[in-house]
Amino acid sequence: MVAKRQLPRRPSVRHSQSSSTLPTKGGEDPNVRFLAENSDLSPKQARELIREHGHDRDKLLKIARKMKAES
DSSP states (O other): OOOOOOOOOOTTOOOOSOTTOOOOTTTTOHHHHHHHHHSSOOHHHHHHHHHHHOSOHHHHHHHHHHHHHHO
């Protein structure tokens, strides 16, 4: 009897329960998704802002708008 080879699980790969859902902008974090969708920031920029300024959505939107106005 030949044993099946167990492949190591990759922690970075997440399998959704439904294959019909597409990944959303910002990934799994709803705060990152909200900020990325309601401003023109990338998810990476949104994560950085949240890390620096906390989770207050009004404050984050003001900062994001100011960042876009300056660029």
